[in-house]
Amino acid sequence: MDPRDHLVQFYADDDELAAAVGCYLADALLRGEVAIAIATPSHRQAFETALTSAGVDVEEAKRTDRMVFLDAADTLARCTVGGEPDPIRFEATVGQLVRRAGSDGSAVRAYGEMVALLWDAGAVNAAIELESMWNDLGSRVPFSLFCAYPADAMTDEVHREAFDHVCRLHSGVMHGVSSAEEREERTFAASAKSPSAARRFVATVLERWGRAELVENAEYVVTELASNAVLHAGSVFVVAVSRSGDGVRIAVSDTSAAAPVLNEHSLARLSGRGLLVVAALARRWGVQPSADGKSVWAELGACP
Amino acid sequence: MILSDDRSAVIERCRGSHVCWVVADPDDYTDLAEAILSDGVADRRKPVAFGPSGSDSLRVLADIVSAATDPRPAFLGGGMLDPDTMFAMFREQTAVARSEGYEALCLVADMDWLLPALPSVDSIVAFELFLDRVIGELDATVVCAYRTASFDSEAIGGALSVHPVSLGDEPEFRLVAGDVETWRLSGEVDLAGAAVFEAAFRAAARDAPCVVDVSDLEFIDVSGLRTIASVARERKNRVVFRRTSPVLRRVWQLGGFDSLAPNVELTA
Numbered sequence: 206m207d208p209r210d211h212l213v214q215f216y217a218d219d220d221e222l223a224a225a226v227g228c229y230l231a232d233a234l235l236r237g238e239v240a241i242a243i244a245t246p247s248h249r250q251a252f253e254t255a256l257t258s259a260g261v262d263v264e265e266a267k268r269t270d271r272m273v274f275l276d277a278a279d280t281l282a283r284c285t286v287g288g289e290p291d292p293i294r295f296e297a298t299v300g301q302l303v304r305r306a307g308s309d310g311s312a313v314r315a316y317g318e319m320v321a322l323l324w325d326a327g328a329v330n331a332a333i334e335l336e337s338m339w340n341d342l343g344s345r346v347p348f349s350l351f352c353a354y355p356a357d358a359m360t361d362e363v364h365r366e367a368f369d370h371v372c373r374l375h376s377g378v379m380h381g382v383s384s385a386e387e388r389e390e391r392t393f394a395a396s397a398k399s400p401s402a403a404r405r406f407v408a409t410v411l412e413r414w415g416r417a418e419l420v421e422n423a424e425y426v427v428t429e430l431a432s433n434a435v436l437h438a439g440s441v442f443v444v445a446v447s448r449s450g451d452g453v454r455i456a457v458s459d460t461s462a463a464a465p466v467l468n469e470h471s472l473a474r475l476s477g478r479g480l481l482v483v484a485a486l487a488r489r490w491g492v493q494p495s496a497d498g499k500s501v502w503a504e505l506g507a508c509p
Numbered sequence: 510m511i512l513s514d515d516r517s518a519v520i521e522r523c524r525g526s527h528v529c530w531v532v533a534d535p536d537d538y539t540d541l542a543e544a545i546l547s548d549g550v551a552d553r554r555k556p557v558a559f560g561p562s563g564s565d566s567l568r569v570l571a572d573i574v575s576a577a578t579d580p581r582p583a584f585l586g587g588g589m590l591d592p593d594t595m596f597a598m599f600r601e602q603t604a605v606a607r608s609e610g611y612e613a614l615c616l617v618a619d620m621d622w623l624l625p626a627l628p629s630v631d632s633i634v635a636f637e638l639f640l641d642r643v644i645g646e647l648d649a650t651v652v653c654a655y656r657t658a659s660f661d662s663e664a665i666g667g668a669l670s671v672h673p674v675s676l677g678d679e680p681e682f683r684l685v686a687g688d689v690e691t692w693r694l695s696g697e698v699d700l701a702g703a704a705v706f707e708a709a710f711r712a713a714a715r716d717a718p719c720v721v722d723v724s725d726l727e728f729i730d731v732s733g734l735r736t737i738a739s740v741a742r743e744r745k746n747r748v749v750f751r752r753t754s755p756v757l758r759r760v761w762q763l764g765g766f767d768s769l770a771p772n773v774e775l776t777a
Contacts, residue, residue, distance in 0.1 A: 224765055397701040401681065404728065421756040428730045432700045478764045479731045485763040 212351045212492050219251060222353055224481045226316050227255020229351050232484065233314040234261050234271055239306040241273045241315040243280050243299075248318065273306065277318040284319065288328070290335040296342070303348050313348035321354050387414070388447035393431070395440055395459075400431040403444050407455060410446045416453055419505045422486045423455055426503045429479040430457035433501070452488065452506020460498035516541075520548045522674055525613075527644045527685075528652045529637075529668050531677025538654060539569050542617045546573055549615025549650055555606035560619035570617070579622050592639035603647045615650040620668075621659050630667040634705060635712035637671040642686040652676075667705045684709040687722050691751075695725035698733035707736045717746035724752035731764055738770040748773045 212229075216222040226242070230252060233240040242252055256263050256272070266272035284295045307313045317339065323332035339350055389410050393399040404424045411420050427444060434442035434457050442459040484490055487503035494500075522528070523545055532538055546556040555575050560567040562579035571577045584595055599614070606614055623633070637653065644651050653672065655665050669680035682696035684706070692713045698706045713719055719741075723729075741748045750757075753775040761767060761775055 397703075398681075400699050400730070401697055401701060424728060425731070425756075425760060428699055428728075432730065432732070435700060478735060478766075482731050482760055482764050486760075 212349070216353055216355060219248070221478060222248065223251035223255045224478060225484075226252055226351065226353065227259060228481050228484050229314065229316060230272070231256050231259035231261050233312075234266055235259075236312075237271075238312040238314055239271055239273070240266075241275070241302060241306060241313065243275045243277050243315070243317045243319055245277050245318060245322075249274050249276075270306075273302070275302075277322055281319040281322055284335070284338075285331075288331070290323075290331055290338060292338055292341075295335070295338045299339075300342055300346070303342065303346055307346065307348065314351070315348055316351045316353070318353065320352055324354060388445060390443055390445035392441050392443050395435045395442060397435060399435055399442070400428045403427045403431040403457075406444060407446055411453065414448070414453070419453060422505050423453070426483050426486055426505065427455050427457065429483050430455070430501050430503070433457075433479070434459040449504050450506070452504050454502055454504045456493075456500050456502035458498060458500040516544065519676060520544055522676075523650055523652055524548065524552060525648060525650055526674045527637075527641050527672055528650075528674045528676060529672035530652050530654045531665055531669070531675070532654050532656045533677070535656065535658065538566060538619065538656075542566070542570060542619075542652075542654070543573060545617055545650070545652055546570065546615060552615070552650075553610075553612040554615035554650055555602075555609065555611040555613070557602070557614055557616045558618070559616065559622055561622045561624070564619065564621065566619040566621075580618075581622050581625065585626050592636065595636070595640060596643045599643050599647060599649070603649065613648045613650070617652045618654060620653050620655050624659055628664070630664050630705065631708040631711070633664055634667045634671050634708040637668055638684065638686075638709060638712045641671060641673065645686045663704070666702070667708060670702060670705045671709055680705075682706060682726075684713060684721075690716065691720040691722055692716075693722045693725065695723075695727075697727050698729040700730070700732070703732055703736070706733055707740070710736060711740050714740050714744050714746065714748065717744075719744075719746060719748045720751065721749070722751045723754075723757070726754075726757075729757065731760065734761055734764055734766050737773065738766040741770040741773045745772060750775045753777060 216225065226244075226248075230240045230242060234256070242249065244252065253263050253274075256266075261272075263272065267274065280298060283298045284290055286294060303313055303315060320332050320335050320339070323329075323335060336352075339352075342348075343350060391403075391406050393403055404427055407423045407427045408420045411417060411423055431442065431444065437459060442457055445454075445456045445458070447454050447456075483503050487505055490501075490503040492499055492501050519541070530541075542558070546558070549556045556573060558567060558570040558574045558577045559580050560570075560577070562581075567577040567579070580598075583598055584591065586594075603614055606612075628636075640651070653668065655668050657665065660668070665678075666680065669675050669678060670683055671685060673683065673685045680696065681702040682694065682698045684692055684694050687693035713721065737748070737750075748770075750773070755777075758775045758777075761773075766773070
């Protein structure tokens with residue numbers, strides 16, 4: 206996970222959320238990173254179960270402060286004054302927490318639901334404020350952030366515009382850039398037949414680069430990312446394959462943030478299980494918002 | 510489309526097969542239908558035509574077939590498409606044909622006969638899937654002609670996916686009858702065929718246990734696996750996928766589908 210990745214996930218149901226977040230947190234812990242989860246009590250319970258299934262000794266992780274669970278509502282209250290997010294209190298609460306977690310040099314991953322609580326309560330402006338405080342913190346302290354929103358929170362115009370704004374907030378965040386020696390890209394129409402064409406494109410490139418052993422996993426990764434792009438994109442999406450260290454990076458870019466087609470159907474497709482598979486097959490992955498859309502990328506290869 | 514193929518090659522592909530013929534140009538129908546039926550006779554199969562009652566397609570073929578019928582009253586008398594009624598009819602008619610000195614049936618069906626029933630894609634898919642199973646048993650030639658003027662692309666896509674042979678477009682995947690009481694899934698299951706795959710698998714999963722050979726399945730995406738898991742979980746019957754690839758088994762596990770649907774077995 207890139208130190209400054211900010212990942213946004215929509216989930217159709219709690220099972221998918223637990224699967225995706227469980228994976229994100231487990232990955233952190235198994236790599237020796239510190240994981241922070243600010244969530245509702247029932248979600249915290251679900252995450253602990255998911256972590257246990259992933260082979261994490263949750264009690265040990267909590268006892269040694271490698272896994273920090275906080276209540277979303279409580280923490281939110283401590284970051285606000287009169288219901289409005291306050292930067293000083295945010296720094297004192299969340300900022301301090303993140304700095305402390307990384308004080309021994311460990312990488313830090315955080316998952317937060319406070320913004321989602323504000324969306325739910327209809328406090329859209331407050332939600333955006335809080336997002337930008339997270340973003341701000343991210344520009345001063347290196348950590349990776351994962352935010353999740355219920356799929357049905359984004360179905361009306363007001364929310365869509367606000368989400369647009371949130372996406373654009375991240376354009377200033379620094380991301381690790383792969384030093385690609387070679388890169389090939391192709392543009393595809395936003396058609397149901399395109400994921401198949403994208404698979405063939407990726408397979409051809411990887412075979413030409415002598416990385417045939419990555420083709421099977423790459424076909425799954427590009428299919429998930431391309432299928433999501435088809436459902437959210439304008440008229441086209443771009444698949445780029447590049448070398449990244451001793452691995453390969455597959456990135457799918459679309460112009461969705463400009464005019465997102467956020468309806469129940471398309472959000473449900475951005476399933477936790479698809480993301481789970483991508484996350485499990487990739488050694489690193491992330492979302493990079495851009496001026497006119499976003500790029501979702503995943504790196505394949507032997508683990509570093 | 511198919512008229513650019515060598516005519517005899519087309520007829521040979523139809524012989525003893527269950528074929529989905531996409532008819533884009535109505536003028537194509539009579540010629541090829543006649544050719545298939547004549548070949549049927551030469552091959553000791555009893556020529557039969559289906560079509561909407563009173564239609565040109567039945568009238569024109571009446572002279573060269575032993576029976577030209579609208580099967581709707583027989584198949585849909587009860588209101589719903591009933592596979593068992595259909596099987597019984599085919600078995601009975603095959604027995605009759607054999608008593609008349611034929612070896613099997615050769616049927617060309619103008620599927621417009623289905624239209625008054627306002628068939629959904631799901632019901633077309635289920636109907637053809639089970640028809641495929643009974644045809645295998647009876648060594649019949651059955652050519653189902655779906656006119657693009659009558660059926661939308663979703664319905665035609667559905668029909669194509671559950672016939673082992675097609676004249677016209679090729680479907681992304683196929684789910685058809687395999688050996689006794691099994692199914693064969695081949696091709697690629699992804700976004701393009703997602704809705705049809707759900708309809709087809711749902712129909713196939715009526716078997717208990719449901720056994721599917723996937724040796725010719727080239728790819729199935731996470732959404733396709735999700736469909737299998739959801740249907741299996743609903744039905745609670747044992748579902749076995751045979752000849753699965755290691756990557757499929759791995760992704761099934763990574764996606765958490767093994768816990769979602771523990772009644773699904775993936776074997777090598």
